[in-house]
Amino acid sequence: MTLTCISPVDGSVYAERETLTAAQAGALCERLAAAQKAWAARPLQERIDLVLRGVANVGAMNEEIVPELAWQMGRPIRYGGEFGGFNERATYMAQIAEDALAPIAIADDAGFKRQIKRVPHGVVLVIAPWNYPYMTAINTVAPALIAGNTVMLKHASQTLLVGERMARAFHEAGVPEDVFANVFLDHRTTSALIAQKRFGFVNFTGSVGGGRAIERAAAGTFTGVGLELGGKDPGYVRADADLDAAVETLIDGAMFNSGQCCCGIERIYVHESLFDDFVAKAVAIVRGYKLGNPLDPETTLGPMAHARFAAEVRAQTEEAVAAGAKALISPLDFPEDDGAAYLMPQILVDVTHEMRVMRDESFGPVVGIMPVKDDAEAIALMNDSHFGLTASIWSADPAAAEAIGDALDTGTVFLNRCDYLDPALCWTGCKDTGRGGGLSVIGYHNLTRPKSYHLKKG
Known part of the structure; x- marks a missing residue:
């Protein structure tokens, strides 16, 4: 299947990309899952540094990104793109990572050591929208990677080039290709991957109908989902x-x-x-x-x-x-x-x-x-x-x-x-706006799961 971006500037075809087949997408999920343990085993500061280098690389592309966004989704170039907010969000999540992901110490005495650790879900699927395609994506991409997850990023067809740029920036910074992957998928393959329990967590920003489709696909898999849907x-x-x-x-x-x-x-x-x-x-x-x-x-x-x-x-x-x-x-x-x-x-x-x-x-x-x-x-x-x-x-x-x-x-x-x-x-909503929460310390909590340690000494 071919995904097409029709430019709102003049109605022309601005970009086209072929979607992965079900087999190709499944194989990529397996590689991301296989790479996750080693990524999570890296020191936290090393993951933070790599993510921030990727963010800086996106900033270095900004002169190309701004007109590219205008062609893809129509935002005037006079506003300079999204790097300010993109950088602010990633930098803040990097700054709080050590405290947000630190174990919760209950006791460490002569008899027992008891604590609660935060551990990554595994592979996180990020489905990002076209309206602020860089900022909405980084809300989850940065903390998910910092927390030790591997990430698959799927962008809206209206902003096909955004995920490619982010992946290139992060790979050039040293984030492995099997740790952060940009994909082009159709809806059927996306739903099938979710239903197959390929992901530990799915974050979706988009329509109420899209959110319902994500929940239907995840039904019975016990996969965690974060949904930011409509607003009024x-x-x-x-x-x-x-x-x-x-x-x-x-x-x-x-x-x-x-x-x-x-x-x-x-x-x-x-x-x-x-x-x-x-x-x-x-x-x-x-x-x-x-x-x-x-x-x-x-x-x-x-x-x-x-x-x-x-x-x-x-x-x-x-x-x-x-x-x-x-x-x-x-x-x-x-x-x-x-x-x-x-x-x-x-x-x-x-x-x-x-x-x-x-x-x-x-x-x-x-x-x-x-x-x-x-x-x-x-x-x-x-x-x-x-x-x-x-x-x-x-x-x-x-x-x-x-x-x-x-x-x-x-x-x-x-x-x-x-x-x-x-x-x-915490960026969150209620009613038909969805559920879950991104950014802040709560964003890290949603991108990890608690794991308790009850260790009797001697």
């Missing part, structure tokens, strides 16, 4: 918020990367006393964007990664307007909208939770804004979702914001910021 992340602006900061940050959180961010803002609730001013400022910001070719340094909003993704956002927007929503951005402001991958940004008011645009994941440059009368109404609306990844609260009162956060069904609560992944905190 809300922002809430309280009456005491810094209005200008809230508008600037939340609208950027809704529109950056053409709205294709895992924790992007997809719905905003504003205290009724600030609502009109918030909306007016938001419209002014969005009208200032430049939609166009992502290879143009002046472009601030590139095409969506694929025309079918843009079609879904258009459909949600059109349905909402037909049901009574008001669209505040005129198509005349964005003549570059081509009806395919290039999609103008949109702000909607007079929206309700009966509309798909306020309920289903949009993953595009559209946001609905609703007025609320108090915290209770905002909490009810923020929780009225099948998803739970992040929630952003804007307020001058941290205690009130934390109390609101305690009432929210979400994985992360932000105060006066949004759309950011802090590697010191």
